[in-house]
Amino acid sequence: xxxxxxxxxxxxxxxxxxxxxxxMDVAEGEVLVICGPSGSGKSTFIRCINRLEQHQxxxxxxxxxxxxxxxxxxxxxxxxxxxxxxSFNLFPHLTVMQNITLAQIWVRKKNxxxxxxxxxxxxxxxxxxxxxxxxxxxxxxGQQQRVAIARALAMEPKIMLFDEPTSAxxxxxxxxxxxxxxxxxxxxxTMIVVTHEMGFAKEVADRxxxxxxxxxxxxxxxxxxxxxxxxxxTKLFLSQIL
Amino acid sequence: xxxxxxxxxxxxxxxxxxxxxSAALTIATTYLVINFFRGMLGFALTSDKDWLAVLNNMQLxxxxxxxxxxxxxxxxxxxxxxxxxxxxxxxxxxxxxxKSSQVFNSFFKGGLGVLFFTIIAPTNSSFMGNDGSxxxxxxxxMETRLxxxxxxAIFCVIFFSIRFININFTVNSSDMxxxxxxxxxxxxxxxxxPTIQLDQNNERIIxxxxxxxxxxxxxxxxxxxxxxxxxxFIGMYLKNIKSIKSIxxxxxxxxxxxxxxxxxxxxxxxMSVVLGSDLPIFGAFLLWGFLxxxxxxxxxxxxxxxxxxxxxxxxxxxxxxxGLPMLAKTCLLLIALFSVVVPAVSTSSQGKxxxxxxxxxxxxxxxxxxxxGASDTGIVVPGSSIFGGFSLxxxxxxxxxxxxxxxxxxxxxxxxxxxxxxxxVCTGIIExxxxxxYITWLFFASVTLAVFLPAGxxxxxxxxxxxxxxxxxxxxFAENIRGGLQSIPKGQYEAxxxxxxxxxxxxxxxxxxxxxxxxxxxxxxxxxxxxxxxSLVTIIGLFDFLTIGKTVIGxxxxxxxxxxxxxxxLIFVAIVYWIFTFTLSxxxxxxxxxxxxxxx
Ligand SMILES: Nc1ncnc2c1ncn2[C@@H]1O[C@H](COP(=O)(O)OP(=O)(O)O)[C@@H](O)[C@H]1O
Ligand SMILES: [Mg+2]
Numbered sequence: 001x002x003x004x005x006x007x008x009x010x011x012x013x014x015x016x017x018x019x020x021x022x023x024m025d026v027a028e029g030e031v032l033v034i035c036g037p038s039g040s041g042k043s044t045f046i047r048c049i050n051r052l053e054q055h056q057x058x059x060x061x062x063x064x065x066x067x068x069x070x071x072x073x074x075x076x077x078x079x080x081x082x083x084x085x086x087s088f089n090l091f092p093h094l095t096v097m098q099n100i101t102l103a104q105i106w107v108r109k110k111n112x113x114x115x116x117x118x119x120x121x122x123x124x125x126x127x128x129x130x131x132x133x134x135x136x137x138x139x140x141x142g143q144q145q146r147v148a149i150a151r152a153l154a155m156e157p158k159i160m161l162f163d164e165p166t167s168a169x170x171x172x173x174x175x176x177x178x179x180x181x182x183x184x185x186x187x188x189x190t191m192i193v194v195t196h197e198m199g200f201a202k203e204v205a206d207r208x209x210x211x212x213x214x215x216x217x218x219x220x221x222x223x224x225x226x227x228x229x230x231x232x233x234t235k236l237f238l239s240q241i242l
Numbered sequence: 243x244x245x246x247x248x249x250x251x252x253x254x255x256x257x258x259x260x261x262x263x264s265a266a267l268t269i270a271t272t273y274l275v276i277n278f279f280r281g282m283l284g285f286a287l288t289s290d291k292d293w294l295a296v297l298n299n300m301q302l303x304x305x306x307x308x309x310x311x312x313x314x315x316x317x318x319x320x321x322x323x324x325x326x327x328x329x330x331x332x333x334x335x336x337x338x339x340x341k342s343s344q345v346f347n348s349f350f351k352g353g354l355g356v357l358f359f360t361i362i363a364p365t366n367s368s369f370m371g372n373d374g375s376x377x378x379x380x381x382x383x384m385e386t387r388l389x390x391x392x393x394x395a396i397f398c399v400i401f402f403s404i405r406f407i408n409i410n411f412t413v414n415s416s417d418m419x420x421x422x423x424x425x426x427x428x429x430x431x432x433x434x435x436p437t438i439q440l441d442q443n444n445e446r447i448i449x450x451x452x453x454x455x456x457x458x459x460x461x462x463x464x465x466x467x468x469x470x471x472x473x474x475f476i477g478m479y480l481k482n483i484k485s486i487k488s489i490x491x492x493x494x495x496x497x498x499x500x501x502x503x504x505x506x507x508x509x510x511x512x513m514s515v516v517l518g519s520d521l522p523i524f525g526a527f528l529l530w531g532f533l534x535x536x537x538x539x540x541x542x543x544x545x546x547x548x549x550x551x552x553x554x555x556x557x558x559x560x561x562x563x564x565g566l567p568m569l570a571k572t573c574l575l576l577i578a579l580f581s582v583v584v585p586a587v588s589t590s591s592q593g594k595x596x597x598x599x600x601x602x603x604x605x606x607x608x609x610x611x612x613x614x615g616a617s618d619t620g621i622v623v624p625g626s627s628i629f630g631g632f633s634l635x636x637x638x639x640x641x642x643x644x645x646x647x648x649x650x651x652x653x654x655x656x657x658x659x660x661x662x663x664x665x666x667v668c669t670g671i672i673e674x675x676x677x678x679x680y681i682t683w684l685f686f687a688s689v690t691l692a693v694f695l696p697a698g699x700x701x702x703x704x705x706x707x708x709x710x711x712x713x714x715x716x717x718x719f720a721e722n723i724r725g726g727l728q729s730i731p732k733g734q735y736e737a738x739x740x741x742x743x744x745x746x747x748x749x750x751x752x753x754x755x756x757x758x759x760x761x762x763x764x765x766x767x768x769x770x771x772x773x774x775x776x777s778l779v780t781i782i783g784l785f786d787f788l789t790i791g792k793t794v795i796g797x798x799x800x801x802x803x804x805x806x807x808x809x810x811x812l813i814f815v816a817i818v819y820w821i822f823t824f825t826l827s828x829x830x831x832x833x834x835x836x837x838x839x840x841x842x
Binding site: 050052072075078079081083107152 | 539592731733734736737738739740741742743744747751752755756759
């Protein structure tokens, strides 16, 4: 049973068509890696899944709910789908602890003690419990991104979206974030990861997709994708980045 | 200790006379400064000063002609404010601690200030008598002077030297507020202020032992101080009660309204009108708003929501031109505007609850203002608008900021809104208010506003001034805040969306706090400007603090001829203004520093 289903999703920014009909399915517990050249619509696509962008044609069904303009549906879906951004987007005026408890308290209506307990648990899981009382500005990039992952996990989402989570990080910090993501994947989380970390894709992904110019060019298992790609576009892409 | 002085002298030498060039610069600058301020220094050092006009007119300065038998209202208002402040300080008691050395240091500096003023205070005061002859009276005798000088000097020495003894303890910074306030209140019982009054035969009663200011104010201030302290403890005790903070915020919101009506009105409200007309209207609209909030996301109602909106606006239009009571008309207008906002906010139960509170408070406020505003004042002050002086200045500043700040937040959000109608209205209000000089608005308030208000509604001049001031500074606040809003990166909105926050939560928990933080300095300077600009009300015939000093006292001839005593009065006024604005800017710097921790 697939938890995300998209059918022929199209999206325009003004005259420019960013998505030219994307159809795909993601099964529960699956880890999907999306790669592709810059500007190919990867971010736009995964942002459509939690309605940060609106698609204009086609269908997106997440956990059985179709994305329409209905506010109720949007909020229901957003609380099922966690998202991690390239630029972390932590709330700079709140401590790490508050960043993680805020949505639990206001959206999930948990009480504070419960929320803080959950937050500490998550901070342990991402390996930075000692930073709880600091502000995001006092942390390194890698630590900030791990807080961002904890913040998304605090909502207990069924699906996690990652939009180039390591692209803004110094090389020595990439590993600590990828480790957290690997652990998450092993725990059975459904994940869609936009990344250029091919090592991560080989090791963790169940499937790899290539986007180009708003189209889904190739969809394959990692072994096939890297060793025996179907399309020439994929070969070109792999030759450029490897 | 000798070492210390040597060390200080050395660092002084290093910073001022490190080289020939800097020594020359130091000397030249000193010379220029002394020359520049020679007049001022001369003034400070001569005995040719006369503070009698200031001291003798303290009451005028504070409340102008407000009737004495109603002073209790003013005191109660001040007292209530302090009680609320005490409760709040208790509830929000900070854990910041101040070092003992800092406290001693501030005592030492304060003592030095007192010493300075005691030394330069004039001994004699000369003024023109009613018959035109110059009379010289001793107002500050040597004994009094020494009586202040000696204890204060000892006090200073103690606090200076105590810094070298290793006493190390810290004090909670909230507690310190009370200590600092305790000093002036306690001083009221000791300091005697010379004032001159007339007896029954129109003969002057010369200075001592009368000191009406301290005498009439020391008891109220002491009572207020004690209640302040008591409410602080009560606040600490209540700290852990759930939702006490929301209750306090709401009380703060309602307090000015209460005070306002309290000072302006003796309640002369016709209960039959209240029960027969106001309450039913209030109830009906409360219910209406409640229904809209509850059912707005019901799928059937939603389908017809635009029809509902259209009908409401039509009804409002008809209602406004019909013979309905004023309250019903304004409520109709309010519900129409409210209905536009509801769908966006009422998406979560949290949003619904806040909306309901907002709606109830708005209705209460409106009902209260309309009923109160339309009733007779009951306090009659011949030839003036209830009161003037510092109370008026303070009222304009506080109430102006109090109304205009939230208004500014709303206008700023409105100007950024996605709904074109809201955006256009807000932009219109901002641009219109900003492009007309404040003085024009003041004349508008005093002359034309009455024409625009519905028949039968008459507001006191001060209320009208407050209305235009609220919009005027509101527009400035709005533009400042909008600047802050623009500095928030798009990622913040997206992050809030992505964790499922409602638009209302997003704005109030994520966006606004950051936007306001970014513009604290500009907000404070706008507030300071508003405070100082309040003195412009003099041109429409209100007697603000400055006008009292300059015009009223300068023309006074009873009991003593103070004609032409502008100098000391203006200095006094300037000092008072300075104290308030300086405190405000210092506090805001502290807040900024504290918040700086959360900056990127
Ligand atoms: N808000 C926007 N307005 C206009 N064009 C946009 C917007 N967001 C993205 N685009 C365009 O859509 C295309 C796809 O962008 P994006 O999904 O961010 O690509 P990727 O993440 O694969 O690098 C790009 O050409 C980009 O310029
Ligand atoms: Mg991208």
